Amino acid sequence: MIVSGNREMRMPSGALQRVAEAVLCRAGSEPGEARVVAEHLVRANLAGHDSHGVGMIPYYVRFVGEGLLHPNTPARLLADEGPILRFEGGRGYGQRVAREAIAAGIERCRALGVSVVTLRHAHHVGRVGTYGEQAAEGGLVSLHWVNVQDHPPLMAPFRGGDARFGTNPVCVTIPRPGREGPILLDMATSRIALGKVRLLMNKGELVPEGHLVDEEGRPTRDPKVMFRQDRRGALLPVGEHKGYGLALVAELLAGVLSGGGTIQPAIPRKGAIVNNLFSVLIDPGRFGDPEWMQAEIDAMVAYAKASPPAQPAEPVLVAGEPERLAAAERQRHGIPVDAVTWEEILEAGERVGLGRGEALALAGLDSEKG
Numbered sequence: 001m002i003v004s005g006n007r008e009m010r011m012p013s014g015a016l017q018r019v020a021e022a023v024l025c026r027a028g029s030e031p032g033e034a035r036v037v038a039e040h041l042v043r044a045n046l047a048g049h050d051s052h053g054v055g056m057i058p059y060y061v062r063f064v065g066e067g068l069l070h071p072n073t074p075a076r077l078l079a080d081e082g083p084i085l086r087f088e089g090g091r092g093y094g095q096r097v098a099r100e101a102i103a104a105g106i107e108r109c110r111a112l113g114v115s116v117v118t119l120r121h122a123h124h125v126g127r128v129g130t131y132g133e134q135a136a137e138g139g140l141v142s143l144h145w146v147n148v149q150d151h152p153p154l155m156a157p158f159r160g161g162d163a164r165f166g167t168n169p170v171c172v173t174i175p176r177p178g179r180e181g182p183i184l185l186d187m188a189t190s191r192i193a194l195g196k197v198r199l200l201m202n203k204g205e206l207v208p209e210g211h212l213v214d215e216e217g218r219p220t221r222d223p224k225v226m227f228r229q230d231r232r233g234a235l236l237p238v239g240e241h242k243g244y245g246l247a248l249v250a251e252l253l254a255g256v257l258s259g260g261g262t263i264q265p266a267i268p269r270k271g272a273i274v275n276n277l278f279s280v281l282i283d284p285g286r287f288g289d290p291e292w293m294q295a296e297i298d299a300m301v302a303y304a305k306a307s308p309p310a311q312p313a314e315p316v317l318v319a320g321e322p323e324r325l326a327a328a329e330r331q332r333h334g335i336p337v338d339a340v341t342w343e344e345i346l347e348a349g350e351r352v353g354l355g356r357g358e359a360l361a362l363a364g365l366d367s368e369k370g
Contacts, residue, residue: 008203009342010334011363016054017042018362019345023057026352027064028071033096040095044127045335048326051195052127055341058348059273060093060124065351068150068272069093069123075100078259083108083115086259089122094275098125099134105281106138113286117279120260124273129186129323131279132173136182141282144171147254149263150274154226155190156234158244161217163234166263167193168250173320175284176297183297184320189247190235197223197235202340211236253278 020038025031037060045053063069073092077085085104089097098119105117125131128144135142148154148166155165167188174183191211200207201223214220215231225233237243255262260276284293305316317325330336349359360366 008336008338011337012334013042013046013331015363016045016335016337019349019359020054020057022354022359022362023061023345023349023352024071026349026354027061028352029093030072033072033093036099037093037095040099040126040130042335043130046327046330047127047129047323048330049127049129049193049323050199050336051193053335054337054345055195055199056124056126058344061348061352063123063272066272068270073097075104075119075122077104083112085115085117087117087119089119089275091121091123091272091274094122094125095130097122098131098275098277101277102131102134102142102279102281105279106135106140109140109281109283110138113283115281117277117281118254118258119275119277119279120258122275122277125275125277127186128169128171129173129184131277132171132184132186133182135281136173136175136184139175139177139283139285141175141284142171142173143280144169145250145253145278146170146275147251147260147262148273148275149255149261149267150270150272152232152269152271153263154194154235155237155247156213156217157247158237158241161213161234162215163232164263165189165247165251167235168247168254170246170250174297176294178294179298181320181324183301183318184323186319186323187238189237189243189250191238191243192235194226194235197226199338199341201227203338 017038020041021034024034024037041054060069064071070091073090075097076088078088079086085108087101101117101119105115108115128146131144132142146169153163153165154167155163157164167190169188171186176182197207206221207223209221212220212233212235214225214233237247251262254276257278258276261267301318304318307316309315346356346359350356
């Protein structure tokens with residue numbers, strides 16, 4: 001059931017999936033690609049990462065129209081050197097080309113025990129945790145680093161007053177076969193993702209203190225400073241110097257080892273979102289007795305979670321649990337979509353020939369409720 005409010009709707013994942021697929025198809029993707037991209041976006045919403053969910057669709061439609069995102073482009077193998085696989089993304093949908101590159105890495109890891117995958121020039125790969133989950137479903141440990149090109153910098157270095165980095169996510173996944181889900185650390189190296197700032201702006205809300213500086217390097221809570229056409233503000237790194245250090249490492253591992261380049265200004269910026277990816281996949285079964293390993297992981301998780309909670313209503317969790325809890329809640333009650341984001345999605349559909357009435361019907365809404 002869709003629950004409407006003045007500022008937000010709760011929509012079933014299937015409804016969002018249908019609308020997203022339809023818009024992406026009208027924007028030029030063949031049905032299989034549209035399904036993969038839409039599933040990735042909706043899965044991000046279910047996990048609570050709305051910054052990487054269906055709210056990205058209007059941007060994708062614009063980038064396709066500007067020739068900066070190339071539908072129906074598969075990952076292209078550049079080099080196969082045993083455990084090392086290098087891929088070119090060709091500005092194809094990152095959700096597709098990264099999935100294909102990681103699938104190849106999983107197959108190679110099963111054969112050799114370890115594989116290293118690089119991907120360059122992919123359009124926005126989306127929520128990186130999806131690729132960690134993909135590896136974990138295959139029973140593999142995985143580590144992923146991503147950098148951002150083609151886009152103006154977003155995050156300031158520690159002690160800096162303007163932006164010099166993207167949000168450069170880092171992801172580490174440890175499988176737990178037969179348990180509720182893997183250990184899944186998936187984090188931006190900024191204190192807040194740009195997409196979350198966009199959602200706060202759409203809702204008319206302020207950003208928490210200590211997350212942003214304005215164009216003069218002064219602390220601010222105004223999300224609009226990140227979306228100005230001229231001088232913009234900057235996100236701040238998580239953990240001060242620690243987040244800055246992680247961002248720099250991600251920039252160099254993903255940008256240099258992939259061959260795609262970094263965000264330094266000699267690399268042209270056309271205004272879209274291009275990602276490079278560096279991933280390491282490991283078969284844990286090559287390192288010892290799997291039963292002992294899982295027992296030790298279980299014991300460590302139980303030990304960490306047994307810590308008395310500082311707030312009784314907020315028990316200790318491990319990485320990956322917040323996403324699973326969010327998914328369970330949103331499957332029951334629907335995915336929240338604010339009115340501005342929903343209107344932007346409908347307008348994007350109209351630009352590629354998906355009529356508003358058709359989009360609303362796909363979502364299970366009539367024109368009056370929409």
